[in-house]
Each structure stands twice: as C-alpha cells, then as structure tokens.
Amino acid sequence: xxxxxxxxxxxxxxxxxxxxxxxxxxxxxxxxxxxxxxxxxxxxxxxxxxxxxxxxxxxxxxxxxxxxxxxxxxxxxxxxxxxxxxxxxxxxxxxxxxxxxxxxxxxxxxxxxxxxxxxxxxxxxxxxxxxxxxxxxxxxxxxxxxxxxxxxxxxxxxxxxxxxxxxxxxxxxxxxxxxxxxxxxxxxxxxxxxxxxxxxxxxxxxxxxxxxxxxxxxxxxxxxxxxxxxxxxxxxxxxxxxxxxxxxxxxxxxxxxxxxxxxxxxxxxxxxxxxxx
Amino acid sequence: xxxxxxxxxxxxxxxxxxxxxxxxxxxxxxxxxxxxxxxxxxxxxxxxxxxxxxxxxxxxxxxxxxxxxxxxxxxxxxxxxxxxxxxxxxxxxxxxxxxxxxxxxxxxxxxxxxxxxxxxxxxxxxxxxxxxxxxxxxxxxxxxxxxxxxxxxxxxxxxxxxxxxxxxxxxxxxxxxxx
Numbered sequence: 001x002x003x004x005x006x007x008x009x010x011x012x013x014x015x016x017x018x019x020x021x022x023x024x025x026x027x028x029x030x031x032x033x034x035x036x037x038x039x040x041x042x043x044x045x046x047x048x049x050x051x052x053x054x055x056x057x058x059x060x061x062x063x064x065x066x067x068x069x070x071x072x073x074x075x076x077x078x079x080x081x082x083x084x085x086x087x088x089x090x091x092x093x094x095x096x097x098x099x100x101x102x103x104x105x106x107x108x109x110x111x112x113x114x115x116x117x118x119x120x121x122x123x124x125x126x127x128x129x130x131x132x133x134x135x136x137x138x139x140x141x142x143x144x145x146x147x148x149x150x151x152x153x154x155x156x157x158x159x160x161x162x163x164x165x166x167x168x169x170x171x172x173x174x175x176x177x178x179x180x181x182x183x184x185x186x187x188x189x190x191x192x193x194x195x196x197x198x199x200x201x202x203x204x205x206x207x208x209x210x211x212x213x214x215x216x217x218x219x220x221x222x223x224x225x226x227x228x229x230x231x232x233x234x235x236x237x238x239x240x241x242x243x244x245x246x247x248x249x250x251x252x253x254x255x256x257x258x259x260x261x262x263x264x265x266x267x268x269x270x271x272x273x274x275x276x277x
Numbered sequence: 278x279x280x281x282x283x284x285x286x287x288x289x290x291x292x293x294x295x296x297x298x299x300x301x302x303x304x305x306x307x308x309x310x311x312x313x314x315x316x317x318x319x320x321x322x323x324x325x326x327x328x329x330x331x332x333x334x335x336x337x338x339x340x341x342x343x344x345x346x347x348x349x350x351x352x353x354x355x356x357x358x359x360x361x362x363x364x365x366x367x368x369x370x371x372x373x374x375x376x377x378x379x380x381x382x383x384x385x386x387x388x389x390x391x392x393x394x395x396x397x398x399x400x401x402x403x404x405x406x407x408x409x410x411x412x413x414x415x416x417x418x419x420x421x422x423x424x425x426x427x428x429x430x431x432x433x434x435x436x437x438x439x440x441x442x443x444x445x446x447x448x449x450x451x452x453x454x455x456x
C-alpha cells in the first residue's frame with residue numbers, strides 16, 4: 001500500500017504549501033523580512049534551513065517554493081519517485097526548520113513518512129513510473145522501509161498515550177474531554193451532549209485504550225480492525241476540531257496506510273474464504 | 278543481467294540496514310522515554326535520557342510525542358501593543374491575516390498552532406512583535422514601549438459551570454512581556 005502512503009503524503013504537502021503560497025503566509029513565515037528575519041535566523045535555525053538563507057535575494061524563497069511544489073507533484077503522481085521523495089523530504093524539512101513557529105503535528109509525521117518513502121520499493125503500481133514510463137514492478141519487495149514507518153507510528157501512539165497518562169488524562173472520569181470541548185479549537189462548543197459524563201468517559205478511555213494498545217496489537221490478527229478504527233478517529237478529529245488539525249490527521253491517515261495490504265480489500269470469492277485458516 | 282550478490286555482501290547489507298534502523302529508531306525511543314519519565318517525576322537517571330539529538334531533530338526524525346496530552350484550562354489570544362514616544366498607544370494588527378477576511382481560517386489554517394508555539398517561546402513573541410511593527414508601517418525609532426498581552430478566558434469546571442449556569446469565566450488580561 002505504498003501508493004496510498006505516497007499519494008496521501010504528497011497531497012498533504014501540496015495542499016498545505018498551496019495555502020501558504022496564495023495567502024501570503026509563506027512570505028510571513030519564511031521570508032527574509034518575515035516573522036524570523038534572515039539575519040536573526042542565521043543563529044536560530046537547524047542546518048537544513050540554511051537552504052533558505054544562502055541567498056540574500058528575497059525572491060530566492062519562491063524558487064524553493066516552486067521546487068517544493070514540483071517535487072511534491074512528482075511524488076504524488078509517482079514520477080521519478082525515489083528522487084522526488086528525496087527532494088520533497090529535504091525541501092519540506094528545510095521549510096519547517098526555517099521557522100519553527102510554523103511547526104505543526106503533520107511536520108512530525110511527514111518527517112518519518114517521507115524518509116520511509118525514500119527507501120520504499122519503486123516503482124509502485126499506481127505511479128507514472130510504472131504506467132507511463134513502463135518500469136516493471138519489483139519482483140521482490142523488501143519490507144524494512146515499511147517496518148521503519150510502522151515502528152515510528154507505533155512509537156507515536158505509544159508515547160502519546162504515555163504522555164496523556166503522565167499528564168492530565170485520568171483513566172477515571174475523563175473530565176479532560178469536558179475541557180477540550182470548551183476550547184476554541186473545538187468546532188461544536190454548543191453541543192452539550194458531546195460533554196456529558198458518559199461521553200467524557202467513553203472518549204477518554206476509548207482513545208487511551210485504542211492508541212495505547214495499538215503498538216502491541218497491530219502485529220496480531222486485529223491489525224486491519226485497529227488500523228481502520230484509528231483512521232476513523234482521525235476523521236472524527238478532522239470533523240470536530242478546527243482546521244489547524246486537518247493536515248496532521250490526513251498525514252496520520254496516510255502513514256497508517258503502511259499497515260494495509262492489497263489483499264485486505266479483496267472481496268472473498270466464496271463463503272469459505274471468510275473462515276479463518 | 279544482474280549479477281547475484283555474494284552471501285558476504287548480502288550479510289553486510291542486512292547488518293547495515295539493521296544498524297541504520299536501530300540508529301534511527303532508538304533515539305526516538307530513548308528521548309521519549311526520558312521525557313515521559315521527567316513528566317511523571319520518575320528518577321533523574323531515567324529523565325536524563327531526554328537529551329538533544331541535533332542531527333535527527335534537524336531532519337524532523339526525532340519527535341517528542343505529546344499530542345493533546347495537556348490541556349490548558351483557558352482559551353487565550355496573544356495581543357501586541359506599542360506606546361509611541363508621543364504617548365499614543367497603538368494595538369498592532371496582522372495585516373496579512375486581516376486581508377484574508379472570512380477565508381482566514383482556511384488560508385491561515387495553522388494560526389492556532391502558531392499561537393501555541395509563540396506562547397511557549399518568549400523570544401519568538403518579541404520577533405513577531407517586531408514583524409508586526411514593520412508591517413504596520415511604524416518606525417522603531419517612534420516606539421517608547423512594547424507590550425505583549427495574553428487575553429484569556431477561564432473554562433469553568435463541570436461543577437462550577439452547573440452552579441453558575443455558564444461554561445466560561447470572565448475575560449482577563451495578563452502582561453507577558455513589556456520592554
């Protein structure tokens with residue numbers, strides 16, 4: 001299912017960078033005269049961001065912008081996939097590092113997803129490399145790139161749960177959900193039923209159980225069920241919370257696709273195929 | 278035709294892959310373990326595991342996962358204001374955001390998170406204030422005092438809310454920085 005990971009990640013980058021570009025926010029975050037001016041950035045950023053600082057011409061950042069768009073487009077459509085993944089990874093990391101005020105959850109997920117895509121088997125079935133350039137599909141696909149991505153996802157959910165348990169997410173009444181439904185990131189503050197006691201209990205304990213057990217149970221027969229449940233949670237978060245969480249959840253869903261197999265969605269030809277073997 | 282790899286080359290390759298995977302995954306595991314131990318007030322020896330890994334952090338490959346683990350008991354907005362040398366007080370506006378109009382939540386989708394990032398970084402707050410000064414067309418030499426406020430609204434607990442018949446406390450303002 002590398003196709004889904006690749007297309008989902010590429011789409012996330014393309015849409016977010018498109019919005020940054022047309023709104024003027026790109027210049028605001030990353031411009032030489034933006035929130036973090038070039039002279040101050042030189043002492044404040046990690047090394048990938050030096051790509052932005054290497055030229056004093058203010059138009060330079062727009063060349064990086066269009067290079068990022070081109071690389072992400074190639075990645076999304078699977079054209080020269082591996083080179084596109086390398087370029088997208090580096091350009092995306094450089095962009096985020098240029099001003100960490102623009103950092104959001106999707107940057108963390110896309111970091112390891114793009115790194116995995118660099119080493120993923122290519123060409124993939126639904127890619128221009130295969131469909132247009134007629135490159136043959138690999139006979140043997142190695143799984144270590146997928147394992148890297150999957151283990152990172154497991155670490156993400158495991159430590160998120162650990163963080164919630166060591167912070168404020170009590171296993172008992174789940175009252176933190178009450179506060180969350182009143183925060184200004186929540187789209188439906190007037191929906192009282194979303195913060196009833198039973199709902200708080202269900203949401204808090206349900207999400208803790210699902211996220212906390214994912215890292216261990218996803219390697220069992222429950223894999224598909226758990227992955228689909230987590231994807232559903234991410235969709236629900238997109239609906240319930242403000243746009244700031246949209247891209248993180250799309251990126252997480254794309255990364256979760258790495259646990260799927262093409263055989264997961266094959267319709268059983270006869271009833272006997274449904275019985276476990 | 279591709280020549281088959283020798284068993285030795287194959288073994289070296291596999292070892293290299295395993296080492297690379299360990300090198301990429303272990304720091305994430307160790308840093309997060311240290312951070313959670315620190316958060317939970319566990320022994321200092323465990324908390325010491327939370328050390329910077331600059332190379333991987335620069336490449337966004339060593340994340341500290343704390344998604345929604347803490348929830349502020351209030352909603353807040355940061356506000357920036359300057360006092361000019363003639364005594365006039367000018368609230369600073371973000372003209373980029375204002376120009377987006379009703380499309381602001383879409384075009385500036387990341388703004389709530391940026392606000393959180395700014396809240397955690399006083400140096401970045403000052404830099405953002407200077408950016409607002411520039412984009413508001415004000416010369417630095419005109420300014421006598423700069424002030425960063427946080428306007429916040431307390432969220433009442435369920436019990437307080439039931440007693441008072443509302444979910445939110447009154448708006449309050451707190452000076453974060455003035456210079």
